Amino acid sequence: MTPAKVGALCALVTFVLDQASKLWLLFRADLPNREPIVLAPFVELVAVWNRGISYGLFQISGDAWRMVLIAGSLGAAALLGVGIWRAQSRFLAAALGLIAGGAVGNAVDRIAYGAVFDFVHFHVGSFSWYVFNVADAAIVAGVATLLYDSLLGERGSGARQRKSR
Numbered sequence: 601m602t603p604a605k606v607g608a609l610c611a612l613v614t615f616v617l618d619q620a621s622k623l624w625l626l627f628r629a630d631l632p633n634r635e636p637i638v639l640a641p642f643v644e645l646v647a648v649w650n651r652g653i654s655y656g657l658f659q660i661s662g663d664a665w666r667m668v669l670i671a672g673s674l675g676a677a678a679l680l681g682v683g684i685w686r687a688q689s690r691f692l693a694a695a696l697g698l699i700a701g702g703a704v705g706n707a708v709d710r711i712a713y714g715a716v717f718d719f720v721h722f723h724v725g726s727f728s729w730y731v732f733n734v735a736d737a738a739i740v741a742g743v744a745t746l747l748y749d750s751l752l753g754e755r756g757s758g759a760r761q762r763k764s765r
């Protein structure tokens with residue numbers, strides 16, 4: 601499978617899983633009226649509407665701000681699509697696909713609901729991690745993969761090149 605197809609598939613799967621989980625939790629499980637749903641002593645499902653950016657920063661309401669965030673997400677996804685198309689490795693294309701799929705998933709929330717629906721909450725004692733969704737997890741995984749590739753990917757390929765000489 602070509603890198604472009606891998607990246608596009610990762611974007612599509614991320615988007616579908618993100619939207620399916622949100623739709624199911626909102627309309628089938630009725631999470632907003634049943635929260636919290638405790639899955640384990642350290643994780644629960646809660647309904648949080650994020651009108652800001654990552655980690656709930658810059659919580660600002662208003663249509664103009666929402667349109668800026670939608671345009672930014674869709675613009676970033678388009679640029680990531682170009683990166684997927686040009687990627688020379690499936691690893692890089694997959695990372696970009698995860699980020700693009702997550703960006704589009706969260707943009708759809710902003711279009712449909714005016715905010716991003718977040719629902720997974722990890723906590724241990726008084727320590728509480730931010731509330732996130734499938735799109736957010738995919739974006740973080742994609743960024744971590746890009747960091748790994750940029751920091752260690754070339755070193756690994758360089759070592760392989762030296763061994764093959």
